[in-house]
Amino acid sequence: MTDATGSAILRIDADTNIDGTATPSGTFTVIGLASQFDSAPFDGGYQVLPRSLADIIGAGAPALSASPSSIDxxxxxxxxxxxxxxxxxxxSALPLTLTPPFTITGTAASQYSAGVPAAxxxxxxxxxxxxxxxxxxxxxxxxxxxxITSNSGSAVIALTGAGAPPGGGSSAGIVISDFRMRGPNAGNDEFIELYNPGAAPVAxxxxxxxxxxxxxTVSVRATITAGKIIPPHGHYLLRWRIRPTPPASPTTAVSR
Known part of the structure; x- marks a missing residue:
């Protein structure tokens, strides 16, 4: 290892978990114990001994990879x-620490949000x-x-989407793939099937x-409960019964 004033030897102790791993390449940061083993005039023989793999940070190519690289x-x-x-x-061959919260930038940054990583x-x-x-x-x-940031590299994900006015007939691309009004059992035999043709889940x-x-008189016949999500290319079957009052909730709601 060489800096502006001299050089030092990076030594690996055999009783650490570094021994036997691949040799780091490129520019990286080392945390370790510094010592000097030269004799007089004591102007050389400097060494740095990292204590574990966690002390070698950012070795070689960026350690962080994120996918997909873009989301529509x-x-x-x-x-x-x-x-x-x-x-x-x-x-990489070394531990990595993510550093949330992850930021969102761009002209429509306020329209997106990122959660907390699972680890x-x-x-x-x-x-x-x-x-x-x-x-x-x-x-x-x-x-x-x-x-997305970490202690060993970063990654960027392009985010695209479009907002549609309420009542425009489309919600996140959800379409009505099938329906039945007044089936064999009259008002007790009606359903609507929703389909998500997109590549992202839709709440x-x-x-x-x-x-x-x-x-x-117009009234609400059924309301889909909170938390229901249609996965990409998934269906949601909504069935209900018609009652005078109050407006009915779904009797059967199946996601498949």
Whole structure:
């Protein structure tokens, strides 16, 4: 090891967990015990002894890898939300520490949020995940960047999505794939099947089905309970019974 004033030897003690591992390459940081073993005039023989793999930081190429490198949330109705997952992997032979909170930058940074990773310390080859949410407050294209940081490198994820006005007929790309009104059992045999054609999960809690009676009075027939999510290319079957009062909740709601 050489700095502006001289050099020192990086020595590895045989009773540490460093012994036998790959030799670090490139620029890295070492925490260790410094000593000098030369004789007079004592102007050489300097050495640094790290105590464990954790004392060798940022060796070689960046240790952090994140995927996917970009996320397209599609179109989400203003007031709604969509969620995606990012996987972070330690691709080095040394431990890595993530340093949340992760920042989101860009013109539409306020439309996105990042959660807390499931783990912050990753052993060599280990991985963890973090969820990213898109919740537009206005319509139009929304672009931003998620910045993932660690003590050994960083990664950026491009975030894209679009907000749609409420009542525009589309919520995060959710479509009605099938429905039945007044089946063989009349009002007790009706359903709507929703489909998510996108590549990201879509939260559908709070969605409502409204209808009118013979007098033209419109009321809520069913409400999807909070926390329900349709996975990418997944379906959600909503069935209900019609009752005069109060508006009915779903009798059967199956995600498949």
């Amino acid at each position: 949330f599609g179109t989400v109705t203003v007031g709604g939300s969509a969620i995606a997952t990012v996987t972070m992997t330690n691709v 912050t310390t990753l052993a060599a080859g280990a991985a963890t995940t973090v969820q990213v949410a898109f919740a537009p407050t206005t319509s139009g294209a929304k672009n931003a960047t998620l910045n 559908i809690g709070g969605y409502k089905v409204s209808g009118s009676n013979n007098a033209g």
